[in-house]
Amino acid sequence: MTITQIFAVVAVVLCFLGMLAAAMSALIAHRAARAAVAAQHATAQLLHEFEVRSAVSTASAVLAEATRAQQQANELSRAYGMLALFSRNFGEAEMQKSQQLADSQAHLAGEIASQAKEFVAAHRDVTDPTPENLDKAVNEFQKALVAVRTMRAEVERELEGVESQRGELR
Structure with missing residues (x-):
């Protein structure tokens, strides 16, 4: 074997x-690259699960607040009924209107609570909703939470006023 052949063999081996x-x-x-794609999918899944859990948490808060508001509105309706019994000056039409308003608030709070309860029950599986539907639901429940808290605060103030009036009439 010549030196040229040895260099050729070495070159072939090196190649x-x-x-x-x-x-x-x-x-x-x-x-x-496959690991990076898998990590991206896992991260997207975790983010989606976090968003669903956040939406369920918001819906649960709405459910709790709406239930409290419904209870307070029912108590307000009963308080108006009791006030009508103790007050001769409190007109029947005014009492009925106030009771109907309290009943409608209780009904509205009950509907909101029902929707929140359905959402929570339906989304125990965190892979279910699309991101668009999830964002829409979160926004609606955040608005509902503010509305229900406001309603509950108003009903509580009105209930305190009615209870105060009834206490004065006793």
Whole structure:
């Protein structure tokens, strides 16, 4: 074997080793890319689960507030009925209007509580809703939470006033 042939064999071996290293690098890069895609999917899934849990948490807060508001509105309706019994000056039409308003607030709070309860029950599986529907639901429940808290505060103030009037008439 001549020196030229030895250099040719060494060059072929070195080229083969280079191709083997390139193939190994390509395999490693492919595996890294698959791992990155899997990490992206896992992150997206975790983010989605967090958003669903956040929506369920907001709906649960709405449910609790709406239930309290409904109870307070029912108590206000009863208080107006008791006030009518103790007061001769409190007109029947005014009493009925006040009771109807309290009853309608109780009914509205009950409907909101029912919707929140259905949402919570339906979304125990966190993979279910689409992001658009989820965002819409969160926004609606956040608005409902503010509205229900406001309603409950107003009903509580009115209930205190009615209870005070009834206490004065006793």
